[in-house]
Amino acid sequence: MKTARAAYQQGADLLSEQRTAAARELGERVSQALAGLGMPGGRFAIVLERLEKPTPGGLEAVEFQVSANPGQPLRPLAKVASGGELSRISLAIQVITARAARIPTLIFDEVDSGIGGGWRKWWGDNCERWRQSASVVRDPLPQVAAQAHQQLKVEKQTDGERTHTR
Numbered sequence: 453m454k455t456a457r458a459a460y461q462q463g464a465d466l467l468s469e470q471r472t473a474a475a476r477e478l479g480e481r482v483s484q485a486l487a488g489l490g491m492p493g494g495r496f497a498i499v500l501e502r503l504e505k506p507t508p509g510g511l512e513a514v515e516f517q518v519s520a521n522p523g524q525p526l527r528p529l530a531k532v533a534s535g536g537e538l539s540r541i542s543l544a545i546q547v548i549t550a551r552a553a554r555i556p557t558l559i560f561d562e563v564d565s566g567i568g569g570g571w572r573k574w575w576g577d578n579c580e581r582w583r584q585s586a587s588v589v590r591d592p593l594p595q596v597a598a599q600a601h602q603q604l605k606v607e608k609q610t611d612g613e614r615t616h617t618r
């Protein structure tokens with residue numbers, strides 16, 4: 453039992469170190485992306501809170517925190533972000549983590565939902581980078597679709613009982 457506990461502790465400590473480094477890097481990258489998504493001065497952080505008791509998932513709980521405007525403190529994302537802010541933060545996280553995971557095909561449905569303004573340039577710039585290594589399927593505004601090199605139309609059809617995608 454003592455050996456198992458020591459092995460768990462060693463693995464959990466290593467996982468905590470890796471999580472801390474990854475949380476810091478992802479927080480910085482998402483914060484940088486927020487400026488291009490219409491949230492200049494916005495900050496995003498991943499807070500790891502040490503748990504009193506070990507769990508199968510490690511030694512800490514994870515909380516996303518955000519400050520949408522300059523001068524505001526970081527607060528729990530679930531409590532303070534508006535629908536538009538959630539859309540932008542979600543998009544930034546998906547884009548950044550997809551690059552790291554080398555996901556070959558990214559599918560975004562109604563990616564423009566809740567996002568306005570200058571996000572189009574950020575989105576277009578990222579799509580251009582992905583074009584070299586990944587396919588991007590999206591349901592954007594016409595201004596964004598015009599930047600694509602190929603257009604596809606995806607439709608849902610129903611016969612009253614089942615829905616099919618074509």
